[in-house]
Amino acid sequence: MTEHYDADVAIIGYGPTGLIAALTLARHGVSAVAFEQHRDIYPRARAVTVNDWTMRIFQSLGVDEPVLKQIDPQRALRWVRYDGTEIFRVEHPPSTLGVKPRFYNIYQPTMEATLRDCATGYETLLNVHYGVEVVRLEQDDTGVTVISRDLATGATRSTRARYALGCDGGSSTVRSQIGVQLLGDTLDVLWIVIDCRVKRWWPDRNLLTFWSDKERPVVDIALSGANHRWELPLKPGESEADFATREQVWPLLKAMGVSEDDVEIHQYAFYRHHTRMAETWRKGRIFLAGDAAHLMPPWAGAGMQTGMRDAYDIGWKLAGVLQGRFDERFLDTYEAERRPNAAFYTELAVQLGRIIKQELSEEEQAALNAPPPDPANPPEPPLIAPPVLAAGWLRGPLNETSIVGRMVPQPIVGDCRGAMARLDELLGKDFVLLGDDVDPATLLSPQEKAGWDTLGARYVAVRPQNKYTHGPAELVDLDEVIGPWLRKYGVRAVAVRPDKFVAAADVSGLAVPA
Numbered sequence: 001m002t003e004h005y006d007a008d009v010a011i012i013g014y015g016p017t018g019l020i021a022a023l024t025l026a027r028h029g030v031s032a033v034a035f036e037q038h039r040d041i042y043p044r045a046r047a048v049t050v051n052d053w054t055m056r057i058f059q060s061l062g063v064d065e066p067v068l069k070q071i072d073p074q075r076a077l078r079w080v081r082y083d084g085t086e087i088f089r090v091e092h093p094p095s096t097l098g099v100k101p102r103f104y105n106i107y108q109p110t111m112e113a114t115l116r117d118c119a120t121g122y123e124t125l126l127n128v129h130y131g132v133e134v135v136r137l138e139q140d141d142t143g144v145t146v147i148s149r150d151l152a153t154g155a156t157r158s159t160r161a162r163y164a165l166g167c168d169g170g171s172s173t174v175r176s177q178i179g180v181q182l183l184g185d186t187l188d189v190l191w192i193v194i195d196c197r198v199k200r201w202w203p204d205r206n207l208l209t210f211w212s213d214k215e216r217p218v219v220d221i222a223l224s225g226a227n228h229r230w231e232l233p234l235k236p237g238e239s240e241a242d243f244a245t246r247e248q249v250w251p252l253l254k255a256m257g258v259s260e261d262d263v264e265i266h267q268y269a270f271y272r273h274h275t276r277m278a279e280t281w282r283k284g285r286i287f288l289a290g291d292a293a294h295l296m297p298p299w300a301g302a303g304m305q306t307g308m309r310d311a312y313d314i315g316w317k318l319a320g321v322l323q324g325r326f327d328e329r330f331l332d333t334y335e336a337e338r339r340p341n342a343a344f345y346t347e348l349a350v351q352l353g354r355i356i357k358q359e360l361s362e363e364e365q366a367a368l369n370a371p372p373p374d375p376a377n378p379p380e381p382p383l384i385a386p387p388v389l390a391a392g393w394l395r396g397p398l399n400e401t402s403i404v405g406r407m408v409p410q411p412i413v414g415d416c417r418g419a420m421a422r423l424d425e426l427l428g429k430d431f432v433l434l435g436d437d438v439d440p441a442t443l444l445s446p447q448e449k450a451g452w453d454t455l456g457a458r459y460v461a462v463r464p465q466n467k468y469t470h471g472p473a474e475l476v477d478l479d480e481v482i483g484p485w486l487r488k489y490g491v492r493a494v495a496v497r498p499d500k501f502v503a504a505a506d507v508s509g510l511a512v513p514a
């Protein structure tokens with residue numbers, strides 16, 4: 001007898017990570033059931049930014065346009081001292097990922113509401129239970145049983161799925177259920193996060209400013225929807241009780257020249273920074289993602305985004321396994337790829353925090369301000385550099401000169417009938433091999449081709465715009481980006497994964513990675 005499943009995947013927690021997991025699975029035609037203990041979206045505006053990588057994920061999920069309507073472009077980042085000295089500035093150059101600009105300011109509750117709205121379009125594939133808390137998980141060789149409790153009625157329910165995703169935040173029930181520890185540290189310092197409604201514009205409001213100071217560093221950032229955020233640490237001797245009312249909070253803002261004419265305090269909260277990572281992100285058929293798997297300080301603006309990228313990654317991989325295209329072992333690449341990326345952003349956040357807290361040594365400060373060795377070609381700071389995979393389902397060297405592990409730029413391209421679109425719209429959501437003015441299939445051995453055929457790959461020649469196209473498996477490089485990019489790394493063809501990272505290139509072997 002065939003076993004009954006209520007859905008292919010159970011998603012526990014429907015915050016940003018759970019939402020992107022649901023959207024990714026549904027986009028790939030996989031059914032999911034999600035459980036969220038709260039009926040309403042968490043009202044505090046925690047995450048403040050998204051970048052071009054996250055926007056490209058939104059694009060692939062078909063949600064970028066509604067999201068774009070409620071987020072604002074970010075101008076630049078600057079680190080300044082109270083005396084007005086600028087310590088460091090990061091300008092945002094144009095994105096290569098087909099998203100303009102590179103960074104946006106958001107308002108997390110509005111973004112989550114928009115994503116939830118988008119997900120309601122998948123009513124036959126996605127079932128969301130609000131006001132339902134997951135209390136227990138049991139797994140065996142064929143699936144996971146999720147025991148949940150309706151918080152209004154107390155009724156319990158048992159739901160059977162093939163896999164489960166713990167997207168249930170920092171104090172994850174799923175993580176404790178599978179006996180995984182969250183290793184790392186929580187800092188002692190308590191921060192106050194003040195969210196305000198803006199009443200009038202002030203000079204440079206749209207510069208993300210880090211007021212750097214040993215005693216009272218401040219994050220000062222415009223959020224979308226006419227909101228503004230300040231985050232400040234409490235000084236030794238201060239406690240939450242000292243800021244019990246808005247009247248007690250106002251002096252903190254007034255010290256920075258902000259008055260009742262500029263803003264109204266909407267809400268404020270206190271929190272501590274964590275630098276923590278789950279010891280493992282997978283136990284059998286259960287995976288952890290987002291804050292359930294890692295917690296980082298906010299300085300790189302990457303906590304929520306890292307969770308969304310986890311969810312997207314495990315989403316397309318689970319879809320491939322459930323649809324019989326990938327071997328089950330492929331799911332191990334989830335942690336192998338996402339863990340180093342989460343660790344990278346955690347360390348970056350820690351280091352950026354040292355600038356704002358004025359903890360840099362004189363040598364470090366000098367190195368930060370030193371002119372680049374090649375001023376005509378300055379390296380991009382890691383915070384804004386295009387994404388790179390440091391490990392995982394890749395074939396070939398991972399280094400400065402290798403194209404493997406890099407994300408394909410996203411120019412405007414034309415199809416053979418003359419229609420123009422952003423690259424990803426024409427590449428679709430599966431594997432594609434791209435050749436520089438050559439059919440990439442002609443560069444493959446029969447075995448290599450058979451390997452990519454099994455994965456459902458397409459073979460596309462990218463033509464320069466001064467040539468004719470001859471068939472549907474061709475694209476025209478209208479912005480002249482893809483051809484020069486391939487040549488910069490000395491390759492003629494690359495294999496591109498569904499998440500638009502290069503899995504393999506002809507110079508290091510185009511066989512399907514092991």
Ligand SMILES: Cc1cc2nc3c(=O)[nH]c(=O)nc-3n(C[C@H](O)[C@H](O)[C@H](O)COP(=O)(O)OP(=O)(O)OC[C@H]3O[C@@H](n4cnc5c(N)ncnc54)[C@H](O)[C@@H]3O)c2cc1C
Nearest residue numbers: 013015016017037046047048134169290291301303304305
């Ligand atoms: C002050 C601050 C500033 C930040 N700034 C940024 C930033 O600029 N950029 C950025 O990317 N990130 C930022 N973050 C981090 C970001 O907000 C989080 O990383 C993000 O919200 C995590 O998303 P998540 O879905 O993994 O977890 P959560 O948002 O915590 O969502 C988990 C969900 O699971 C539900 N849940 C939990 N347990 C259960 C259960 N047993 N049953 C059912 N449901 C359950 C919860 O109700 C919740 O809705 C910031 C965080 C803070 C605190």
